[in-house]
Amino acid sequence: MSIRKLFALGAMALLTTGASFAQAQQVSHIQIEHPWARATAPGQTTGAGYMGIKNAGTADDTLLSVESGVADMTELHQTVSDGSMTKMEAAKKLPIPKGQTIQISPGGYHIMFMHIKAPFKQGDKISATLTFEKAGKVAVEFQVEPLTYQPGKSAGDMDMGAGHMNMNMHHQHAK
Numbered sequence: 001m002s003i004r005k006l007f008a009l010g011a012m013a014l015l016t017t018g019a020s021f022a023q024a025q026q027v028s029h030i031q032i033e034h035p036w037a038r039a040t041a042p043g044q045t046t047g048a049g050y051m052g053i054k055n056a057g058t059a060d061d062t063l064l065s066v067e068s069g070v071a072d073m074t075e076l077h078q079t080v081s082d083g084s085m086t087k088m089e090a091a092k093k094l095p096i097p098k099g100q101t102i103q104i105s106p107g108g109y110h111i112m113f114m115h116i117k118a119p120f121k122q123g124d125k126i127s128a129t130l131t132f133e134k135a136g137k138v139a140v141e142f143q144v145e146p147l148t149y150q151p152g153k154s155a156g157d158m159d160m161g162a163g164h165m166n167m168n169m170h171h172q173h174a175k
């Protein structure tokens with residue numbers, strides 16, 4: 001085999017790899033914005049993840065489920081208040097209308113990791129897979145932020161941190 005032919009084969013192999021990579025990375029109409037999770041407090045067995053889900057497509061879509069290997073069970077939860085009490089509920093489906101970004105953020109929806117296998121530590125990445133009705137499976141990596149982290153605010157707001165620790169404690173006996 002000539003050197004020239006070898007080069008040609010090499011180039012073809014590169015092209016093929018490049019093509020399948022592009023396919024795997026193919027941008028869906030669903031775009032995940034700023035996925036983050038809160039570091040867990042010592043002894044805490046649940047974790048929470050947040051993100052924006054943007055539907056850049058021309059049809060409505062729906063988030064059907066979420067899975068992750070880091071916890072025994074992973075669910076989309078919703079914080080609901082009936083005036084006197086705030087509690088968590090599993091949300092079955094979350095509509096993501098076309099052209100909109102749905103925020104999964106503290107106080108509203110959250111991705112709940114139940115019975116986590118290891119604590120979430122700042123700097124960790126938590127992998128999960130979201131399944132949408134139309135977009136299918138979308139991989140997400142949540143960046144673990146400090147316990148006191150608030151998106152768009154500076155870290156170290158102790159009041160907010162304490163409030164969220166309370167919220168997490170509710171999670172523990174919600175199950």
Ligand SMILES: [Cu+2]
Pocket residue numbers: 077078088089110112171
């Ligand atoms: Cu929850």
